[in-house]
C-alpha cells in the first residue's frame with residue numbers, strides 16, 4: 001500500500017479578505033500559519049513521516065509545507081516545487097472580492113467561474129500589470145503563462161506532475177506529501193478518484209487539513225480521510241462553499 005498526503009495551504013491574507021487569488025503570490029495570514037503548524041503537529045501525533053515533498057511555487061503553499069516539515073523535524077527531505085501545482089489561474093478576477101463580484105455578476109455566474117469544469121473566468125488583458133509573465137519563476141514558460149484557466153486546464157498541467165514525478169516516487173516506496181491549493185488539489189483528486197466533470201464541482205477543500213490517501217500497488221485509491229476534527233472540517237467546507245455568496 002502507498003500513502004499520499006494532500007494539504008491545502010493554511011488561510012492566506014486574501015482568503016481572509018475573501019478575494020480571488022489564483023496565481024497572485026499572497027502570504028499566509030497569522031491564522032493560516034497557525035493552521036499549517038497545527039497540521040504538522042497533527043501529522044506528527046499520528047506518526048506520519050515523509051521521504052519526499054511537493055509544493056507549488058507560491059509562498060502560501062511553500063510556507064505551509066515548511067511549517068509542517070518543521071513540526072515533523074524533517075526539513076531535510078527533498079522538496080520539489082513546481083508551477084504545475086499552482087492554484088488555478090483566476091484571470092481578471094484575481095484581486096476582486098468574491099461577494100462583491102457575486103453582487104455584480106450574480107451568484108450563479110460566480111459559482112460557474114469558481115467550480116464549472118469548463119468555464120474559465122474572464123482572461124487578463126494584454127498588458128495587465130497583474131499578469132505574471134515577467135516573474136522570473138515562470139521564465140521557462142515563455143508565452144504560456146496563463147491569462148486564465150478553467151479546471152480542465154489545471155487538470156491538464158497537474159497531470160504531468162502526477163504521472164512523471166509523484167506517481168513514480170510513490171511506486172518507488174516513498175512517502176509523499178503534496179502542499180498545494182484548493183483547485184490544483186481538486187484537479188489531482190479528480191485524476192486520482194476519476195471524479196466526473198459534474199461531480200468535481202461539489203468538491204471543496206478546507207485550508208490546512210491533511211487529507212490522507214491510501215493507494216494500492218497500481219496507485220488506485222483504496223480510501224481517503226481527513227486527519228483533523230470532523231466538525232471543524234465540515235464548518236470550513238461550508239465556509240469555502242459560501243465564499244461566492246453576495247452576503248459572504
Ligand SMILES: O=C(O)[C@@H](CO)OP(=O)(O)O
Nearest residue numbers: 019020021022087114182
Ligand atoms: O481564490 C482562489 O484562488 C481560490 C482558492 O482560494 O478560490 P476558490 O475557492 O473560489 O476557487
